[in-house]
Amino acid sequence: MSYEPVDVLIIGAGAAGAAIAWSLVETRMRILCLEQGPHVHDKDYPSRNQDYELSRYGDFSCDPNVRKLPQDYPINSADSEITPVNFNAVGGSTVNFLGHWPRMHPSDFRARSLDGVADDWPVDYATLAPFYDMNDRITGVSGLGGNPAYPDYKPPLPPIPIDKLGQTLARGFNALGWHWWPSDVAILSQDYDGRTKCVNAGTCDLGCAAGAKGGTNFTYWPILENAGVELKTGCRVREILVDEDTGFATGVLYHGPDGQVHEQKAEMVIVACNGVGTPRLLLNSKSKLFPDGLANRSSQVGRNLMFHPLTGVTGIFDEPMEGFKGPMACSILSQEFYESDPNRDFVRGYGLHSGRYTTPMTYALGGYGVDDPIAWGREHREKFDDLYPYSAGLTVVTEDLPEEKNTVTLDPDLTDSDGIPAPKIDYTVGDNTWKMIAHGEAGAEKALIAAGAKRIVGKGGDKVWWRAGWHQMGTCRMGSDPERSVVNGWGRTHDVKNLFIVDGSIFVTSGAVNPTSTIQALALFIGDSIKNNIANLFD
Amino acid sequence: MTNNREHWSEDERVLLVAILDQLIPANEEKKIPSAGDPGTALYLAGIAAGDDQIGTLFARGLKRAAELSNTTGGAFVSLNNSEQIAVIRQLEEAEPAFFEALLRHTYMAYYSRPDIRALLGLLAKPTQPDGYDVPSETPEFMAELTAPVRRRGQVYRAC
Numbered sequence: 001m002s003y004e005p006v007d008v009l010i011i012g013a014g015a016a017g018a019a020i021a022w023s024l025v026e027t028r029m030r031i032l033c034l035e036q037g038p039h040v041h042d043k044d045y046p047s048r049n050q051d052y053e054l055s056r057y058g059d060f061s062c063d064p065n066v067r068k069l070p071q072d073y074p075i076n077s078a079d080s081e082i083t084p085v086n087f088n089a090v091g092g093s094t095v096n097f098l099g100h101w102p103r104m105h106p107s108d109f110r111a112r113s114l115d116g117v118a119d120d121w122p123v124d125y126a127t128l129a130p131f132y133d134m135n136d137r138i139t140g141v142s143g144l145g146g147n148p149a150y151p152d153y154k155p156p157l158p159p160i161p162i163d164k165l166g167q168t169l170a171r172g173f174n175a176l177g178w179h180w181w182p183s184d185v186a187i188l189s190q191d192y193d194g195r196t197k198c199v200n201a202g203t204c205d206l207g208c209a210a211g212a213k214g215g216t217n218f219t220y221w222p223i224l225e226n227a228g229v230e231l232k233t234g235c236r237v238r239e240i241l242v243d244e245d246t247g248f249a250t251g252v253l254y255h256g257p258d259g260q261v262h263e264q265k266a267e268m269v270i271v272a273c274n275g276v277g278t279p280r281l282l283l284n285s286k287s288k289l290f291p292d293g294l295a296n297r298s299s300q301v302g303r304n305l306m307f308h309p310l311t312g313v314t315g316i317f318d319e320p321m322e323g324f325k326g327p328m329a330c331s332i333l334s335q336e337f338y339e340s341d342p343n344r345d346f347v348r349g350y351g352l353h354s355g356r357y358t359t360p361m362t363y364a365l366g367g368y369g370v371d372d373p374i375a376w377g378r379e380h381r382e383k384f385d386d387l388y389p390y391s392a393g394l395t396v397v398t399e400d401l402p403e404e405k406n407t408v409t410l411d412p413d414l415t416d417s418d419g420i421p422a423p424k425i426d427y428t429v430g431d432n433t434w435k436m437i438a439h440g441e442a443g444a445e446k447a448l449i450a451a452g453a454k455r456i457v458g459k460g461g462d463k464v465w466w467r468a469g470w471h472q473m474g475t476c477r478m479g480s481d482p483e484r485s486v487v488n489g490w491g492r493t494h495d496v497k498n499l500f501i502v503d504g505s506i507f508v509t510s511g512a513v514n515p516t517s518t519i520q521a522l523a524l525f526i527g528d529s530i531k532n533n534i535a536n537l538f539d
Numbered sequence: 540m541t542n543n544r545e546h547w548s549e550d551e552r553v554l555l556v557a558i559l560d561q562l563i564p565a566n567e568e569k570k571i572p573s574a575g576d577p578g579t580a581l582y583l584a585g586i587a588a589g590d591d592q593i594g595t596l597f598a599r600g601l602k603r604a605a606e607l608s609n610t611t612g613g614a615f616v617s618l619n620n621s622e623q624i625a626v627i628r629q630l631e632e633a634e635p636a637f638f639e640a641l642l643r644h645t646y647m648a649y650y651s652r653p654d655i656r657a658l659l660g661l662l663a664k665p666t667q668p669d670g671y672d673v674p675s676e677t678p679e680f681m682a683e684l685t686a687p688v689r690r691r692g693q694v695y696r697a698c
Contacts, residue, residue, distance in 0.1 A: 045667065047665060047666050047667040048665050048667045048668070049665055050653055050664070050665055051651040052665055052666060053647075053650065053651055054647055054651050057647060105695050105696070106695060106696065106697060106698050107695065107696040107698055110698050113698070114696065114698060124698075144681060144685070146685075146689065148688060148689060148691065148692055148693050148694050148695075149694050149695050150695060151695075151697075158675070158678070159675075159676075159681065160675075161673045161674060161675045161676060162676060163673050167676075167684065170684055170685075171684075173688075174684070174687045174688070177687070177691070179688055179691070179694050180688060181685065181688065182681070182685075189675065198670075199667070199668065199669060199670025199671070200670045200671040200672070200673040201666035201667050201670035201671065202666060202670075202671065203666045203667070206666075208667075209667035209668055210667060210668060210670070320660070322660070324660075324661055324671075325671040325673050326671070326673050335694065335695075336694070338694075338695075339694070339695060339696050359650075359656075359661065360650040360655070360656060360659050360661065361646060361647060361650035361651060364646040364649075364650055365643065365646055365647070373642055373643060373646060376561070376562040376563065376627075376642060377561060377562065377564065377624060377627075378564060380562070380563055380564070381563070381564050381566060384659070385566055385569070388659070389659070389660065
């Protein structure tokens with residue numbers, strides 16, 4: 001079936017799709033969003049169930065290859081050191097993300113100029129700052145103003161409790177004279193905008209049934225649906241169509257919930273499927289004009305895949321740390337080693353994130369993002385009696401540099417349930433990153449001991465966390481040079497004038513922070529640019 | 540998934556429970572039970588009954604465990620503690636796929652139990668909607684704790 005054209009067709013109802021829809025609502029254009037997942041009601045979140053932890057290893061796993069729900073597509077990550085994770089529903093991965101909300105630094109947008117690596121972004125921090133602020137207000141961000149690691153800004157809500165664990169580690173950083181700060185979080189420390197504050201359940205990844213976590217299913221989408229934005233769920237886009245005469249996108253073919261293929265025409269198409277889903281869709285959209293995939297004349301679609309390789313170091317303290325209480329990934333953040341330092345053997349930097357700890361089943365199975373069950377027998381008993389309650393950890397979150405060899409391509413054999421070729425990931429951790437990890441592990445150990453840890457356990461060794469590909473960036477990067485980038489400085493593809501990309505795939509560099517606040521700030525900025533250029537948008 | 544008490548024979552069930560007692564031993568002092576308590580075995584029976592592949596894997600693994608026990612000195616439950624541990628270590632080597640699945644599902648079964656969570660200090664009930672009571676730090680406390688960081692000043696590169 002073919003539907004009448006809409007003005008704006010957005011593919012993906014996650015972080016970026018919601019933000020740009022919000023930006024464009026005021027134009028009164030007819031906006032339609034196609035989302036392959038369903039609405040997941042908060043009453044169905046596993047955190048309301050007695051056996052909630054089991055869901056982490058089943059139908060609420062962050063890993064689509066584990067969940068295997070009808071709306072998920074498989075990902076071949078056999079040749080990757082990290083496997084991508086996500087969630088397919090209204091809200092996208094903000095349904096199961098952990099809500100950590102740091103901004104990128106000004107220097108993150110100038111890696112080539114400052115450090116001679118990667119490329120500069122075509123936008124800078126100062127340009128994005130008002131959009132970060134706008135997004136923080138809509139999302140309901142908690143944090144403490146005055147962080148010396150950033151130009152001045154103030155989150156709209158006071159920080160969430162850092163509790164004993166965060167206070168203990170903060171004193172350790174203070175003893176060393178190192179930077180730390182309460183984490184900015186997309187989690188409400190107070191009731192806000194009709195939503196209730198965080199209840200410190202500690203199971204953010206299993207869906208925040210309180211609505212305190214700023215998933216776009218709680219923030220943007222209720223506003224958008226009230227404003228008349230049309231949202232169709234259970235609709236998986238197969239390919240984006242182009243007119244071979246004009247070179248413009250004309251709409252999409254998608255598999256609807258009825259199992260049939262439909263055509264939706266559109267004046268403008270905006271892709272918001274993130275760093276794996278977006279290149280997959282473009283590579284699947286082949287035509288005479290674009291035999292190697294849509295908007296891929298540069299051959300950059302799918303290249304330069306960046307994650308944030310992680311490892312963790314755990315300290316054992318004298319007192320119980322009660323790390324299972326409170327938002328699971330967010331307490332305090334040290335950016336002591338974030339900026340480049342010529343005295344180190346690596347460029348760029350990393351953060352030391354103090355997550356809380358974890359729940360017992362996840363601890364027994366090796367930790368969040370790790371598949372390595374702890375020992376059985378007497379050693380098991382000792383770990384649970386003598387280590388688990390007294391543990392506090394620091395996660396080393398490194399900046400990943402773009403490398404062309406790290407790619408998203410199409411798997412020649414694997415398909416989703418609609419027969420659409422699935423993505424294949426080829427990814428290895430770079431030498432610069434390994435040096436950062438070694439430095440970070442040593443730094444984390446030093447900080448934990450300064451905080452009073454009596455023993456150090458759980459260093460990563462020669463592996464990074466496997467199930468840790470939350471942050472998928474770089475595979476359709478921004479740039480002013482059409483030979484070396486896929487979209488321009490405001491998200492429009494160089495090759496197709498009415499096709500935009502607004503998700504993590506357009507990042508030029510990764511920074512060493514969780515990307516969602518930057519993804520949404522960019523989406524709002526791109527929406528603003530579309531409005532500012534509306535008179536000659538497709539010239 | 541349906542728990543299935545009849546999935547295994549009585550001999551298999553007794554053997555499995557004894558192995559589970561070794562995988563996660565009890566802490567008598569804290570009154571934390573071992574994994575051999577009935578709930579874990581029932582969960583595993585449900586897993587095995589609901590998935591032919593795992594069911595076959597478990598049947599083969601338990602058969603091998605019985606054989607290794609007999610070679611060591613008799614039925615698993617008749618062996619002393621160190622002999623039982625030695626048999627399990629042999630089993631781990633001989634049937635790695637079974638053992639990996641057994642360990643993983645044992646941990647999942649045992650730690651999904653509300654009574655075990657409560658003994659470890661967590662809520663027995665679901666984490667939502669009530670969660671945990673964690674007091675916020677006062678602005679004065681945070682000002683004092685962050686004072687050394689503020690005093691040091693800007694740590695980002697302006698550009």
